[in-house]
Amino acid sequence: MDAQPVGGWIDPVTASADIDLDAYAANLTALAAHVAPAELMAVIKADGYGHGLMACARAARAVGVRWLGVATPGEAMALREAGDTGRLLCWLYGPEEDLTALVASDVDVSASSVEQVGDLVAAAATAERTARVHLKIDTGLHRNGAHPDDWPAVVGAAAEAERFGAVEVVGVWSHLASAEELDHPSVAAQLDAFDEALAVARAEGLDPRTNHLANSAGALQLPRSRHQLVRVGIATFGVDPGDGVAASAGVALRPVMRLRAQLVNVKPVRAGGGVSYGHTWVAPHDTVVGLVPLGYGDGVPRHAGSVAEVWVGGRRAPVRGRICMDQFVVELGPDAQDRVGDEVVLFGAEPAPTAEEWGRVCGTIGYEIVTRVGARVPRRHVGGTPTP
Ligand SMILES: Cc1ncc(COP(=O)(O)O)c(C=O)c1O
Incomplete structure (x- = not known):
């Protein structure tokens, strides 16, 4: 029981955001069972969607969650500095950022371009260890990820770096645009594009084993999106990613x-x-x-x-x-x-x-x-x- 208020400049008796970590643990456990044999990554970026980065990380690890996901290197390093040692993926950084500390701290890092693969190779050399990379393909969200035209070059660069031991390609990944609306045409198109990107990666000689596409809505209601790992954020906090999505998947979520x-x-x-x-x-x-x-x-x-x-x-x-x-x-x-x-x-x-x-x-x-x-x-x- 950790009822000590964290942060804030309002007296906690006057106002507070109360975070029920038992509900969080129950949601994680229910979601992990729902997506098995795929594994669940608890996404805790943006201060655990406002619920507290450290408290969520500790609670997730305590119920056996092996993977945590965050957006920024700062979030990842804060977790490492707080003593978290489990698998941790970070996926959003700028061109000037030095990735050495991430690699040295055993953080998995996403790369969406040949340049980012190169940055990881450089970080691996400085850190004197292999960088674990997840290669991101843009399957149709048109946000981050490599354009399909650039994908062969990205996987080629990663395969080359893997051959000389600078990086290990852990998986291929992407993000869904509309998984809460199953009949949205982007859903089938993204599933197909992801499979094609995986085939290209394998043809380049890569053997990505931990591939991931699903967010909460995909994890809940789109089995084909689950692959080996699902990145689940909002549902773990007991908030439905779309109207009736959790209920239709038969998963009862508790607001956290x-x-x-x-x-x-x-x-x-x-x-x-x-x-x-x-x-x-x-x-x-x-x-x-x-x-x-x-x-x-x-x-x-x-x-x-x-x-x-x-x-x-x-x-x-x-x-x-x-x-x-x-x-x-x-x-x-x-x-x-x-x-x-x-x-x-x-x-x-x-x-x-x-x-x-x-x-x-x-x-x-x-x-x-x-x-x-x-x-x-x-x-x-x-x-x-x-x-x-
Ligand atoms: C890249 C990425 N993966 C996974 C998630 C988790 O999505 P959700 O909260 O819908 O589960 C997010 C959240 O926006 C994200 O940006």
């Missing part, structure tokens, strides 16, 4: 983050009283409002103004007026008995609103809702298997 605060002010507003900046909401009747001490400075989307709901006193209460930088107002209703100090849940597990619901009403996705929770909000981690 609960964003809560205390009411810090409660008072009546007369009919005709405007609430918050710009008076965009005017009370149509005499009512009672409560003040929640979190705002867009804490990652509460400004788009939540007058559209989102919170959970307070065993019922839903609507957000009224604009979200401010540090606070927003909810309508507690004419007969409200709520008091200063009562707990408000912005999102968490049902029947409270979920991160998915906040995403929907704010015109974004549950991913953004949890990931954007700001540095000012303390994280309180509860549960989880203690590590020795």
Whole structure:
């Protein structure tokens, strides 16, 4: 049990993001069983999607997750500096970045171009050890990854480097554009393009054994995308990658983050009283409002103004007026008995609103809702298997 708040410049009693590491462990275990015999990589980039990089890494390792995935070298090195020694892949870096520390620290690194393979060869020479590389092909997301026209040159360069021991090609990988929509034409096209890229790599003499394409949606509902490894982020945090995707795959996910605060002010507003900046909401009747001490400075989307709901006193209460930088107002209703100090849940597990619901009403996705929770909000981690 690790209930010590992590970070934040708000008193954790006043407001916190509570992270249920038992739910995280249960999601990881359920997802790992669902994708077997493929293996699961827990993706914990962006501070574990807002849930805390280190706490998530420790919790994942404690339930036997062998692979962790992050975007940046900084994230990877932070894990190594904190003592994590397991398999770890990092995939997004700029042309000026020196990859030596990653290679020296036994981090697997992605390469999407001949230049990046060359950078890894140089890093391997400086670190005096073989660099483990995952070669990325762009199968149709048109984001990162080698263009198919450039792929033979990329795999050729990697095969050459492998022959003289500078690199070991661990796998070929790519990323899906629309796996939450199974009938989207990109899905079949990407699956085929990935198989073709693998065939080209093998024809160049490579023997990539840990190939990966699936994100959460692919891991859940697209068996052909699973290959040997799946990179799962959002589903491990108990947020559905798309409407009904987890349920249709028969996987029950538990929300890991609960964003809560205390009411810090409660008072009546007369009919005709405007609430918050710009008076965009005017009370149509005499009512009672409560003040929640979190705002867009804490990652509460400004788009939540007058559209989102919170959970307070065993019922839903609507957000009224604009979200401010540090606070927003909810309508507690004419007969409200709520008091200063009562707990408000912005999102968490049902029947409270979920991160998915906040995403929907704010015109974004549950991913953004949890990931954007700001540095000012303390994280309180509860549960989880203690590590020795
Ligand atoms: C390259 C890559 N792989 C895997 C993931 C995990 O995706 P998801 O959170 O949908 O599981 C992400 C997240 O955006 C990603 O960028």
